[in-house]
Amino acid sequence: MSTSWQMRNTEQKGLNHELLALTANRHGNLLASWLNPLDGRQLFLELEVSNGSFPSLASVMPEVAWDEREINDLFGWIPTGHPDLRPLVRTERWPQGFFPLRSLSEPPNWRDVEPDLPSLKVEGEGVTIMKVGPTHAGVIESGHFVFSLMGENVLYLDAHLFQNHRGIEALLETKSVNEVAPLVARVCAADTVSNQTNWALAVEQLAGFAQPPGLVRKRIILLEAERILSHLNDLAQIPAGVGFQVAHQRALAMKESWQRSLKSLYGHRFLFDTVLPGWARSAPSEAVLDAVGKLRSLWVPWRQLVRGHHGFRNRIKGVGVTPLERVVRLGAQGVAARAAGKPFDARQSLPWYRETFQGAVTQGSGDVGARFRVRLEEVEAAMQLIEEAAVRLRETDCQEEEFSLPRELSGRAVTFTESPHGMNVHDVTVAEGRISRYHIRSGTYRNWPLLAQAVAGNAVADFPLINKSFELCYSCNDR
Amino acid sequence: MSKSIRALHIRHVDAGSCNGCEQELTALTSGYYDIQRHGIDLVASPRHADALLVTGPVTDTMALAVKKVWEAIPSPKLRIAFGDCALGCGVFQNGYASEGGVKEADLEIPGCPPEPEMALPILRDWMRTHRSGQKAYSEIAPDSQSAV
Incomplete structure (x- = not known):
């Protein structure tokens, strides 16, 4: 057996x-x-x-x-x-x-x-142990890291996560299908639309509901808007990791501008509560196109600034390298995997995305620079996807079939979307309208072990930079 | 400048947040909101802080860390609950490993997550009222616990 x-x-x-x-x-x-x-x-x-x-x-x-x-x-x-x-x-x-x-x-x-908990450390002459966390000097999530160092260099990193474990899966398993959505939307602020969509897809699959084109386009806009928001945040953090304050602050300003657009379009700065089974929040196509246009006017000069800065480009080269073989072995996902040359993006495996999705953005060097560049390309692709979907949405018949939730929904569905942090999966079992199992496997989860390995061999002072280039979540990892 | 405006240095601890509150706190320090302009700042060490700001419903694993950070802040000191989870009205407060929020908060900033536009005036007004000198903040701070 x-x-x-x-x-x-x-x-x-x-x-x-x-x-x-x-x-x-x-x-x-x-x-x-x-x-x-x-x-x-x-x-x-x-x-x-x-x-x-x-x-x-x-x-x-x-x-x-x-x-x-x-x-x-x-x-x-x-x-x-x-x-x-x-x-x-x-x-x-x-x-x-x-x-x-x-x-x-x-x-x-x-x-x-x-x-x-006991940690794994390197022992021997000259090895020092540096513990960081669970609370940090910056405003970030909680995690505990135990570094084994030889001088400036990291020999081994043991990451102790799950400090934020609340017991979300067990909590979901006490709920009826009507009560799930607000919880799922709050599992992770960075991947909220992806989580909401996974839940909606699971219910729709079990109910045998085929998503009409208008609904699909609304969801694509929301998912890509979330990708832009999360990538802008991460793109702002990477320059901060090397002290490139101008690029950092201007990217934060871009992110703020985008969040204000999202608030005015969809009523929430992070897009919480915008997708439900059979439904997605919509905004007028013209307003969506205007918002993308406004973002682009900030984006283009910012991209030129970071592209033209030789010091910055040098600094992010060859740091925190993840070889492709390791990426595949550890099943890494998302930006981190594509930056090392793994050509997988879950959007290409979703029939409803295939119509517009242009294919996975890959790089080969697997370093901080590659992860930076993958996000750059993906932001631009996301802007195009939103524009296309908004234009098509304008031509879509607004009278679409309404979804009604079957009273005694039962069955198991495994659904997935490509969140900003990689393929995000929900494995949901429902019995007579109540959740009997709800498992969330976020993109981040597969990448933490990869990050720990990527740090070894680098200067410990580069940990913040490498960490920011992965920008992994804690909340949806810890649940 | 009125003497009522005194600095408020805040130490943040995430105790089970979804990262929404953290992102909004970071936004408060960005050029758009610039909380430093009001004498408010987020500091890197509890030793430099006047207040502890907690996000999240306080997980069992983080509860001790929250307590240690609180004890490391010099008295007199204040507790801020930031966001619905920390206020005890979030969606995860009944998780088995969640304590259900911050007990005895001196200031509650609601929202899921609190928008910077809302949070900034709450912090600023509260600082003006409670730190004006008329109401000594030893009154609102619990008995001074000796720092660890």
Whole structure:
């Protein structure tokens, strides 16, 4: 059985299929879902947990090392043969036998100890350990990093995340389908439209609702508007990492201008609560086109500024390199993967995007500079996608079929979109109108281990720069 | 300049936010809002701070860090709950690992997330009222806890 589970999954990996998600449900099943990126077809694999354990895939497929540790923490099922089974989500404070996704019970009696976990460090003469976080000097999310250093250079980085773990999946599993949307919209401010769309697609798939063209175009505008917003934020942070304040402040100003446009178009600066099953918020096409035009007038001179700055270009070259082979092995997603030359963008696997999407933007060098340039190209492509969708939306019949939610919705759907941080996946099971399992696998999740490896070998002073070039989320990672 | 305007230095801790509140706090420091102009700033160390600002519903794992940062801020000091999660009216307050917000906040800034345009006047007005010298802020600060 063990070999067949391993074989079936590694076969998928060997076919260059993308792992959508690996999780479990409380009935004792492991659920793996795979995507064929060429035709968008999905393949589901299941394995029954026996005697509280299951054969680990991590030694042959390192990309699931975290997923299996998470299953171990939250379900209490042991991945046999896992090379590093330290706790990932749970801390010393969690009571023994408390497995929140296995059985929903009363809030736990937390143990009265510190939440710190043992970390992996390098030992030896001249090695120093530098701990950073969970609180930081800047205004950022919480995470704890343990660096092993030799002089200025990073030998090893052990990232302890999940400081922001609230128990969102278990909370969703107490909800009826009518109550899900506001929670899903707030899992991550940077990827909110992507999360909202995944939930809407799941319900629509289970209800057998085919999205009319107008709805699709409204969603494309929102998804691309979110990509622009998130990329502008990240593009602002990278110059800050090397002290290029002019580029930093001007990009922040651009972001603010875009957020004000979004507020006036859609009523929210981050686009919370703009997509529901069967629905998406719309704005007049003319106003959308005006907003893009206004952004472009700020964007073009800014892009010239960063392109023409040799010092900046030199500084972001060759830093935080991720070889393509490592990207593939760790199943990395999004900008980080494309910057190393992996030509995958989930939009190309979505039939409703294929009409307008021009293809994945790739680079080859896998360094900070490559991640910067991929975002530059993607912002420009997103502006075009919005303009095209807005023009087409103008020609769309506004009387579209209305969606009505079936009363006793049941079934399982795995849905995905390309969020600004990579392929974002929801694995949703609904039973008679209530959520029985809700798993969120964000693009960020697969990239944290890659970031940790990208830092090793660099000067520790470059960690902020490398970190900003990935700009990974904590909230949707920690849930 | 009125003597009522005194500096307010804020130490931010994320205790389970979605990153929306963080982005809006960062926006407050950008050229559009420029909170420094009002004597308000976000500082890098609790030792430099007059107030602790918490975002998020306070996760179990972050609760101790929040307490330690609070204890490291010299008295007298103030607590600010920023955003609906920290106020205890967010969508994740009933998560099993969530404490449901900040207890005993001196100032609450609502919103999901609070828009900088709304947050800035709240901070500014509050600073003028409560730090004017007429109302000593030892009254609103809890018993001075010795810093760790």
